[in-house]
Structure formats: C-alpha cells, structure tokens
Amino acid sequence: MKFLFVGLGSIGQRHLKNLHTLVGNSNEDSIIDVLRRAESQELPAFSGLFDNLYTDIADIPCDYDAIFITNPSHLHYETLLKVKDRTDAVFIEKPVFSTADIDIASLGLRDDGIYYVACPLRRSPVILRISEMIRNKKPLAVRAICSSYLPDWRPSTDYTKSYSANASMGGGVRLDLIHEWDYLVSLFGFPSYVKSISSKVSNLSVDSEDIAIYIAGYKDMTLSLHLDYFGRHEKREMELFFDGETLKADILNNRIIFENEGKTENFSPIDIHYLEMSYFLDLIKGRKENINTV
Numbered sequence: 301m302k303f304l305f306v307g308l309g310s311i312g313q314r315h316l317k318n319l320h321t322l323v324g325n326s327n328e329d330s331i332i333d334v335l336r337r338a339e340s341q342e343l344p345a346f347s348g349l350f351d352n353l354y355t356d357i358a359d360i361p362c363d364y365d366a367i368f369i370t371n372p373s374h375l376h377y378e379t380l381l382k383v384k385d386r387t388d389a390v391f392i393e394k395p396v397f398s399t400a401d402i403d404i405a406s407l408g409l410r411d412d413g414i415y416y417v418a419c420p421l422r423r424s425p426v427i428l429r430i431s432e433m434i435r436n437k438k439p440l441a442v443r444a445i446c447s448s449y450l451p452d453w454r455p456s457t458d459y460t461k462s463y464s465a466n467a468s469m470g471g472g473v474r475l476d477l478i479h480e481w482d483y484l485v486s487l488f489g490f491p492s493y494v495k496s497i498s499s500k501v502s503n504l505s506v507d508s509e510d511i512a513i514y515i516a517g518y519k520d521m522t523l524s525l526h527l528d529y530f531g532r533h534e535k536r537e538m539e540l541f542f543d544g545e546t547l548k549a550d551i552l553n554n555r556i557i558f559e560n561e562g563k564t565e566n567f568s569p570i571d572i573h574y575l576e577m578s579y580f581l582d583l584i585k586g587r588k589e590n591i592n593t594v
Contacts (some may be wrong), residue, residue, distance in 0.1 A: 302331045304364045304387070305350070306357075306379050307371025310454055311393055313346060315368055318577040320349045335360055362386045366414075366584050369393060372463040373470030380415075380594075381407065389414035389584045394482070395475045396594055404594060414584055415594040421483040422591070423575045425567035426549050426556060430540070431487055433547075439540040442488070442523045446480045447531030450504060464529070465506035472508035473527040474498055480525060482592075484538075491516035491523065502530040 303319060305312050316332070323330040333352040354360050364387040369379050377397050380390060384407070396417055409415055421427055451459045463469035464476050498512035510529040515522070538549040548557040554567040582588040 301328060301365040302333075302361075302363060304333045304335060304360060304367045304383075306335045306367060306369050306383065307375070308334055308336055308346065309370065309372070312368065312370030314573055315370060315391075315577060316346060316349055318571075318574045319368075319581075321574075322578055322581060333360065333364075357382055360386065365389065366391060366580070373475055374398060374463065374468065376470075377402075384409060384413070384415075388412075390416070391580055392417050392594070394418055394478050395470070398470050398475060407594070409594065414590060416580060416583060416590055417592045417594060418576065419479070419482045419486070419592045420572040420576045421479050421551065422486050423570070423572040423579075424483075424551050424554075425570060426551050426554060427483050427487070429556060429565070429567070430538070430547075430549050434487065434540075437542060439521060439542050441521060441541040442484070442538060443526075443541075444480060444484060444523070444538040445526040446477050446536050447526065447528045448534045448536075449532050450506070450510070450529040452534075460505045465504070465508055467508040471506070472498075472510075473512045473529055474509055476508075477512075477527045480527060480536075484523065484525065488518065488521065488523065491518050493517045502528075504530060 301323065305316055308316065320332065323332075331352070332350040333354060334350045335354045335357060338355060362385070366389040367383045367387045368391045369376050369383070370393050371379060373393075373395060376392060376395065380392060380396065384390065390413070392415065394417060450464055453459065453464070454462065459465055462471070464471040494514055494516045496512060496514040498509040500506065500508065500510050502510050504510055506529065512527045514525040516525070534552065536551040538551070540547045540549065544560070546559040548559060550557065554569055556565045558564070579588060583590060
C-alpha cells in the first residue's frame with residue numbers, strides 16, 4: 301500500500317510511527333512518503349520510517365491508498381482540497397474547518413471516497429465504559445474539563461511559535477481542544493442549544509483564546525465544558541450526576557470513581573492513537589464502517 305503524510309509535526313510523527321509499525325507487522329509491501337515545507341527541517345529520528353520526501357505538492361503522485369493531513373490546523377481545509385483527487389482515502393487531523401460556514405457538498409468529495417476525521421478519545425476505555433453505562437441510565441447533568449499548561453505540551457519547542465498560540469494558525473482552545481466536544485457528542489448527541497464565552501485571560505504569550513466555557517442544553521440534561529491552556533494540574537475528566545450517584549470519569553488516569561459508593565473502577569492504559577491507526581487501516585481495506593466522516 302502507498303501512503304503520504306502532509307506535515308510531520310508532533311501528531312504526524314506519532315501517526316507515522318504507528319503506521320510504520322502496523323504495516324511492518326502485517327508484512328505488507330508499503331511505501332510511505334512525506335510532504336513538508338522544506339527539506340532542511342530536521343527529521344533525524346524519523347528518516348528511516350518513510351521512503352520519499354517531497355516539498356512541492358505538485359510533485360507528489362496521484363495513486364496513494366491514503367493521505368494523512370497532519371499539518372497545522374489552519375491548513376487542513378485547503379490541503380484537503382488539494383489532495384482529495386490523489387487518493388481513495390484521507391485521514392484528517394482535527395479540526396477539518398475553522399468555521400462552520402462550509403458547504404460540504406461544494407468540496408467535490410467522491411461518493412465512494414473515504415474521509416475520516418481523527419477522534420482518538422472515543423477509544424479511551426473510560427469513554428467506552430461510560431458509553432455502556434448511560435445506555436440504561438441517563439445523567440441529569442454533566443460537567444467536563446480539559447485543563448493543561450500549554451508550555452508543557454511540547455517541552456523541546458518554543459510554545460509561542462506553535463499553532464496553538466497563534467489565532468491566525470487555527471490556535472485557541474475552541475479548535476485545539478475540539479476532541480472534548482467530539483467525545484461528548486458521541487456519548488450524548490448534539491445539544492438543543494449551546495452558549496459559550498471565550499477569551500485570552502492568562503499571562504501566557506499567546507494571541508489565541510486560552511479559555512472557553514460552554515453551557516449546553518439537552519431535552520433532559522444539562523452539560524458544561526471548561527477548556528483552558530493555563531491549568532498547572534493537568535485534567536481531562538468528566539463528572540456525571542445521576543439521581544442517587546455521581547461519577548468522575550478520569551480519562552488521563554484511566555479510572556471511573558463512584559463517589560457515593562466510594563469505589564473506583566480502573567482500566568489498563570492503552571495507546572488510543574495506535575488503535576485508531578489500526579482501525580483506519582481496516583477502514584480503507586473495507587473491514588470497518590466510517591464512524592467519523594467529514
């Protein structure tokens with residue numbers, strides 16, 4: 301099989317490693333190419349994981365089995381338009397668009413093409429367990445949070461130059477932390493309405509929004525979501541308030557705490573990105589259904 305990565309930042313490197321491992325384990329013949337802005341950008345730890353390096357999109361072949369869009373967020377949409385006719389399948393890192401004012405029909409995507417948008421948190425054992433639990437008993441309210449310190453995200457790089465720190469590059473918690481809304485909608489569906497506030501409030505050297513707070517209403521449930529770039533105690537969790545019980549779903553630490561009962565259900569750590577790559581390979585081979593298309 302033949303693959304292309306457009307962009308090879310931190311998430312692209314993670315996906316490249318996982319793809320290289322999976323195709324190696326399958327003993328399939330494969331070619332993995334990379335398209336980057338400049339050959340001078342160092343890739344010492346990854347040079348053995350791909351075959352060809354391109355710097356001009358006009359030079360890439362038109363016969364890829366799958367193309368991975370893993371460049372900065374603000375380039376995802378235009379990249380999709382440029383590569384959609386060069387492959388049968390596209391793996392797109394979130395977010396695909398920076399605005400909701402997009403007519404999907406106008407993109408010219410093929411009816412038989414595969415367009416998959418990354419949603420790794422859906423594979424968290426905590427999220428999967430919560431999904432099972434709420435089939436028979438719905439919460440009255442949900443409170444979710446994703447809080448972390450942006451300078452710690454990529455310790456070897458200057459955070460002020462990252463796309464996260466720059467609004468013009470698609471940065472800001474609203475888009476950067478969109479995986480929270482993805483898993484929440486996968487669990488509870490789309491809300492009837494959403495109210496939100498967002499701004500830049502911390503001393504971080506960013507021009508993007510470093511906090512966003514949402515209130516969402518459902519027919520019989522209320523949901524709140526807090527996102528920020530400045531929390532020094534990293535959290536990625538969700539509290540579910542039932543009639544008679546409160547659960548804390550701790551995604552980072554792979555556990556669910558039953559606060560009223562005083563017990564904890566622990567889960568073995570898994571590599572959700574590896575599982576997602578394995579799923580995507582099955583998807584393009586016709587073994588799986590697309591769970592998150594454009």
